[in-house]
Amino acid sequence: MEQDYQTGDQVSIRTLKEEIKGTLLESHEPSIILLKLKSGYNIGIRKDDIREVEILEKKKEAKEENTTIKENPSLPYIDLIITGGTISSRLDPKSGGVKWLTSPEQLLKFYPEIFSIVNVRKIEIPFMKASESMSPGDWQKIAEVVEKSLNDKDISGVIITHGTDTLHYTSAALSFFIKDLNKPVVLTYSQRSSDRASSDASLNLQCSALAAKSEIAEVMLVGHATTNDDFCYAMPGTKVRKLHSSRRDAFKTVNSKPYAKFYPDKIVPMSSYKKRDNLKKAKLDNVFNEKVALVKFYPGQDPDILDYYAQRYEGIIIEATGLGHLPPSEAKQNWIPKIKKAIDNGLVICIAPQTIYGRLDPYVYSNGRELLDAGVIFLEDMLSETAFVKLGWVLGHKTWVKEGRVKEKMLENFAGEINARIEE
């Protein structure tokens, strides 16, 4: 088979089983031809399976180079905030790993579908990071950019592209950091870079564009609902968690329901949400006290670890077992005295469920009641990651701390982080 086709050509590929039309992408796996389908979906075809490649249209060099942001005045405007992650990266053929897409133009070239749904007024790049490198200061920066866009009357909503690893922490942070939300704040991602077979970026961006011009005035994470490339969920920012390392539907709504299903061409609402109010003004409240930590309990764990945190931190979230348990007075490793001591010394200790799903209940076993008596705060059905972000945010409000309102605020439902009733 002659290599007379090149990246950018429109081709028809015939295998033993089928005939597939699309645009050739650069492939870094020599045995694979990578094809972008009309749907925006990328697929890989094994060269061994190919019987014939017919070139339908050669790559248009000039047009390809001058990809710019085209406006369609009939469509609403959104702002796009790019922060790094796989969705902003491409395979690096040298290392076999990935590299950042270095310009917005490069990024947009990969995802032209978004422009048939919305106009992108502005692209902001506060930083480019893998999300495991982010820290609370980055959440604060993103919130500042988002707040400005939300209070711009020409803007319908905001899309933030982000790495997947800690995306659910950022979605929780934005949920607390922006009060009186007036418009959609959409976080999205891809698990596989755009130049790979079966990239999820295209569908996620299309659904995100729909979400950004929708009526849903919430912080939401929009991404693949299934392993198929068929529809996305819009998931509540405080009730979502990465639950798979590689699957395209890595994010799952926990202890709640998605706001809606998004198909490329329609929206199916699934639960209640706040409605868009373009007249309302969003307010930035992005304080954060970095002296907070997240600690996962494991059996036999030495409670001395509490001394470490009591000396260095102002608050911790402990991921306890079951309904919210730690070894009680009767256990060999009795946690109660160290907990009491740490709380007496001013450490705020909250408990979140290690089980991820479900609600805490300190009243079922004497163990729970003992912890409650020691002054521990049980965080209902709040995800531990959301709880960590919230504790930093609550302790960032110095007046709340001064007035002794930390427990009250941790148990106040600010952004859907506590679900009074979980549907099972």
Added chain:
Amino acid sequence: MEQDYQTGDQVSIRTLKEEIKGTLLESHEPSIILLKLKSGYNIGIRKDDIREVEILEKKKEAKEENTTIKENPSLPYIDLIITGGTISSRLDPKSGGVKWLTSPEQLLKFYPEIFSIVNVRKIEIPFMKASESMSPGDWQKIAEVVEKSLNDKDISGVIITHGTDTLHYTSAALSFFIKDLNKPVVLTYSQRSSDRASSDASLNLQCSALAAKSEIAEVMLVGHATTNDDFCYAMPGTKVRKLHSSRRDAFKTVNSKPYAKFYPDKIVPMSSYKKRDNLKKAKLDNVFNEKVALVKFYPGQDPDILDYYAQRYEGIIIEATGLGHLPPSEAKQNWIPKIKKAIDNGLVICIAPQTIYGRLDPYVYSNGRELLDAGVIFLEDMLSETAFVKLGWVLGHKTWVKEGRVKEKMLENFAGEINARIEE
């Protein structure tokens, strides 16, 4: 409505909607009548909904008091190991919490169904604990009791009843602690005590009895597969995790498949397993080095925590994000130097997935390769809880440590803890 019925009576209860027959249980909720159905399932009926209670048969005082273990020579024999937990407890009407069932007879009175499936030869109670109070020494004790039963030629299998909070740690421990497994080792539980409406104990015990006399010579956790009281899964001991705080189907198989479905009257195999071999001798290998810890990474975390562990521990499992990431050299909180220093000082650092589901891959991003170069061990698709148990077990083998074989052993698949291929 007159209260002429009493606990133990067989009654027929008529509500507006239906007629239900069963045995009256003691109810600690005054507005509820608790009924044990013929299926073994307990249900609660609101007194307000009851139109009529007809007594079918008064409680037989003598028979009730003399509940003993009845033998049926046609059935195989099992040993029952009771370690505490909700399945060994009942509601305490005073505290509203639960109390231990203090004798095997008390326990057996609640679960007569098991005796139509197997004979219980011996009941062992090495200790009675809530499972959050357990530590590795308890896993070692259970393993000793189990090994003795397995090598008794009259015994078909072993059932261990256990609290739910850390049951998946114990199941992992037994998977490593017993080599050359010859017979079924079944761990089971209940999420709701037997005197509560909708207790899951009866079905779980029936399925466990079936599993203990089955051909499946594996350490398995047997419990509700769904929220209905219809069938159980037998889940691999190293590939199972508590993923709900209160639901009866709290345990889920992760990165693998259950061995089988168990209905009270039939077995449906689901994946491959080792077969029973009554001639084989099980061997105890329950060493454990308690100088191991489990640490969950969160964004912005100060890598100084590694100094704490390097000073006190010999090995740690870090629950990293995504494919196995921690903040790399380019991040504000650069973890690499502290990781290198800790490893240079002899700390074994392994990485397991924070996402729970999916596999690690250090080769996709430069971040992963940087950690690999620093000497971190990436544990494939191993659950972090299983990894913690395994690390303590591997470091308990002094010769492996001396011969520098810790990494080799952590990546050797001893008990199904590494699944080469995950079906998605």
